[in-house]
Amino acid sequence: xxxxxxxxxxxxxxxxxxxxxxxxxxxxxxxxxxxxxxxxxxxxxxxxxxxxxxxxxxxxxxxxxxxxxxxxxxxxxxxxxxxxxxxxxxxxxxxxxxxxxxxxxxxxxxxxxxxxxxxxxxxxxxxxxxxxxxxxxxxxxxxxxxxxxxxxxxxxxxxxxxxxxxxxxxxxxxxxxxxxxxxxxxxxxxxxxxxxxxxxxxxxxxxxxxxxxxxxxxxxxxxxxxxxxxxxxxxxxxxxxxxxxxxxxxxxxxxxxxxxxxxxx
Amino acid sequence: xxxxxxxxxxxxxxxxxxxxxxxxxxxxxxxxxxxxxxxxxxxxxxxxxxxxxxxxxxxxxxxxxxxxxxxxxxxxxxxxxxxxxxxxxxxxxxxxxxxxxxxxxxxxxxxxxxxxxxxxxxxxxxxxxxxxxxxxxxxxxxxxxxxxxxxxxxxxxxxxxxxxxxxxxxxxxxxxxxxxxxxxxxxxxxxxxxxxxxxxxxxxxxxxxxxxxxxxxxxxxxxxxxxxxxxxxxxxxxxxxxxxxxxxxxxxxxxxxxxxxxxxx
Numbered sequence: 001x002x003x004x005x006x007x008x009x010x011x012x013x014x015x016x017x018x019x020x021x022x023x024x025x026x027x028x029x030x031x032x033x034x035x036x037x038x039x040x041x042x043x044x045x046x047x048x049x050x051x052x053x054x055x056x057x058x059x060x061x062x063x064x065x066x067x068x069x070x071x072x073x074x075x076x077x078x079x080x081x082x083x084x085x086x087x088x089x090x091x092x093x094x095x096x097x098x099x100x101x102x103x104x105x106x107x108x109x110x111x112x113x114x115x116x117x118x119x120x121x122x123x124x125x126x127x128x129x130x131x132x133x134x135x136x137x138x139x140x141x142x143x144x145x146x147x148x149x150x151x152x153x154x155x156x157x158x159x160x161x162x163x164x165x166x167x168x169x170x171x172x173x174x175x176x177x178x179x180x181x182x183x184x185x186x187x188x189x190x191x192x193x194x195x196x197x198x199x200x201x202x203x204x205x206x207x208x209x210x211x212x213x214x215x216x217x218x219x220x221x222x223x224x225x226x227x228x229x230x231x232x233x234x235x236x237x238x239x240x241x242x243x244x245x246x247x248x249x250x251x252x253x254x255x256x257x258x259x260x261x262x263x264x265x
Numbered sequence: 266x267x268x269x270x271x272x273x274x275x276x277x278x279x280x281x282x283x284x285x286x287x288x289x290x291x292x293x294x295x296x297x298x299x300x301x302x303x304x305x306x307x308x309x310x311x312x313x314x315x316x317x318x319x320x321x322x323x324x325x326x327x328x329x330x331x332x333x334x335x336x337x338x339x340x341x342x343x344x345x346x347x348x349x350x351x352x353x354x355x356x357x358x359x360x361x362x363x364x365x366x367x368x369x370x371x372x373x374x375x376x377x378x379x380x381x382x383x384x385x386x387x388x389x390x391x392x393x394x395x396x397x398x399x400x401x402x403x404x405x406x407x408x409x410x411x412x413x414x415x416x417x418x419x420x421x422x423x424x425x426x427x428x429x430x431x432x433x434x435x436x437x438x439x440x441x442x443x444x445x446x447x448x449x450x451x452x453x454x455x456x457x458x459x460x461x462x463x464x465x466x467x468x469x470x471x472x473x474x475x476x477x478x479x480x481x482x483x484x485x486x487x488x489x490x491x492x493x494x495x496x497x498x499x500x501x502x503x504x505x506x507x508x509x510x511x512x513x514x515x516x517x518x519x520x521x522x523x524x525x526x527x528x529x530x
Contacts, residue, residue, distance in 0.1 A: 019284030021528040022370040022505045030364045038514035065354040067517040072337035089330040099295045105287040240287045244509040244522035249303035252332040257509035263286040
């Protein structure tokens with residue numbers, strides 16, 4: 001019997017106390033939350049579209065195939081990252097955001113029902129605390145993701161943004177859901193999170209005239225992710241987010257490649 | 266005594282069989298292997314420099330701070346990712362590279378001594394098998410990182426690339442280490458890896474005239490990372506790499522944000 005105890009303890013010690021992180025990550029399920037960048041990618045109505053031009057494509061004079069391109073864009077289009085300096089003077093630019101702020105446990109808040117009934121829906125503090133009543137307190141370093149359901153309209157710009165107009169006229173006609181200033185204030189005052197992301201073009205709703213939510217969040221040092229996708233594939237809790245923006249020195253924002261990791265079953 | 270066995274088993278079952286992946290990732294050490302993008306970033310001698318232009322910076326007419334920029338660059342400069350289509354017709358472009366190929370256990374091969382004595386050093390199959398003789402067979406899905414030590418010359422373009430000349434003249438004068446075609450053939454024939462990266466401007470050494478290493482690796486579906494940094498902070502084995510390139514549709518390459526995760530002690 002003593003041997004059994006010893007065996008059980010040894011089993012615990014050897015098989016468990018050092019979980020194999022590389023193995024866990026290799027066998028986890030990875031989900032891409034990123035849209036492609038191309039000429040149809042959604043940008044703000046005042047922005048120009050994403051450019052991708054051929055430098056060379058074909059067989060070189062030495063006889064082998066070669067292809068290379070160049071790209072150009074505004075920082076704040078497509079699936080992208082907002083650094084605190086976007087709306088807060090003296091806030092971190094992209095390269096200064098600590099690596100520890102670029103990953104964290106996902107808190108998935110599903111507001112797709114509300115948003116399907118109201119293009120101008122503003123996510124409330126109550127939507128956040130409702131999540132907590134089901135899944136527990138938002139953990140420190142969390143990444144809050146708001147699933148509005150608008151990701152499915154990505155290829156239909158009219159439904160996705162509310163307008164096909166460009167310039168100031170287009171800006172006036174933007175209609176899509178966002179996070180309310182009230183919820184932003186509640187989050188920054190009461191929880192310690194790394195970032196907030198969603199599947200619309202902006203964390204402020206389309207009809208915002210003063211970008212209060214951006215201002216509240218960036219003043220508190222938070223970062224934001226906009227134009228995400230595949231949020232419908234995430235559980236309410238349990239996923240882990242790795243969000244790596246292009247490291248532009250002095251950048252107020254940049255293209256973001258963002259993935260969710262679901263622990264192996 | 267029976268109770269002790271039960272307790273020990275329960276201890277094992279509850280504390281161990283489901284390792285907490287989010288907790289592990291939050292308490293791991295994360296290392297950024299990415300250089301900043303700015304006007305001094307290293308590009309090929311035939312390329313133009315990285316551009317980052319101000320769209321707006323200051324106080325808006327509504328009284329709040331706002332900053333926004335735009336960027337433009339060639340795909341293959343700075344810390345970047347090479348997709349198979351860069352040198353292999355029909356190979357995957359960036360957005361088609363499976364997510365499973367964008368992460369894996371790191372295999373760190375230190376050739377800094379050889380490269381400090383020879384700017385034109387070509388990493389050999391023997392350098393790879395020497396690593397295996399000390400650390401075991403390269404695991405499936407691994408990411409091989411070649412530490413040449415040239416990362417420390419990043420801010421000194423002459424020492425980093427071998428030349429300050431531009432255009433074809435500059436290309437002729439490039440001198441920096443790379444991976445030999447012989448080692449590339451050995452790796453693709455004998456091991457199943459996701460990617461190979463290094464801390465120089467190209468996986469082919471500076472004096473390459475026909476980019477054989479690129480051609481061998483891309484033909485086998487491998488991806489490449491160039492201009493990495495902080496490889497001196499990695500252990501020979503045990504780190505896990507997450508390498509997320511900007512998702513440019515049809516891209517032959519793109520800016521890469523790459524991190525290493527070291528399991529908690």
